Amino acid sequence: MPTLTATPIRTSSPSTSFTSTSTSTSYFQDDYLPSAGSSRSTEWMSLGSCRNFAPEVFFPSDGAGVDKARKLCATCPVQEHCLEYALLEQIEHGVWGGLSERARRRLKLHRRAS
Numbered sequence: 001m002p003t004l005t006a007t008p009i010r011t012s013s014p015s016t017s018f019t020s021t022s023t024s025t026s027y028f029q030d031d032y033l034p035s036a037g038s039s040r041s042t043e044w045m046s047l048g049s050c051r052n053f054a055p056e057v058f059f060p061s062d063g064a065g066v067d068k069a070r071k072l073c074a075t076c077p078v079q080e081h082c083l084e085y086a087l088l089e090q091i092e093h094g095v096w097g098g099l100s101e102r103a104r105r106r107l108k109l110h111r112r113a114s
Helices: 043-047 063-074 078-087 101-113
Strands: 005-012 017-024
Touching: 043 078, 063 078, 078 101
Parallel strands: none
Antiparallel strands: 005 017
16 A cells, blocks of 8 residues: 655735645555546545545535635546546535535436436
8 A cells, every 4th residue: 555645835815815734745556546447446545635635615605615626636546536426326415526516417418418
């Protein structure tokens, strides 16, 4: 298993700014993560950037909160796994994999139409 190290990063937007801790590693390979066929696995969650923040950050009540959560998700090493998990488990609330509830609904409709 790779050794994880915390690296502080600064993320800011025009309306707010906050400091977070991002986990990076020199050894991070896709084969360390569960395969697409095992999307119900939650092993990837321990590698998510969200673990360094309060859950409320990812369950915002306004658009500005959604933007903050999306920015955190944008650099997350398990963003894709998070999104697929939310879609598979039909999670309706919060920002998962960088997408809001509305964006996930649109993605599901688009995938069904394709």
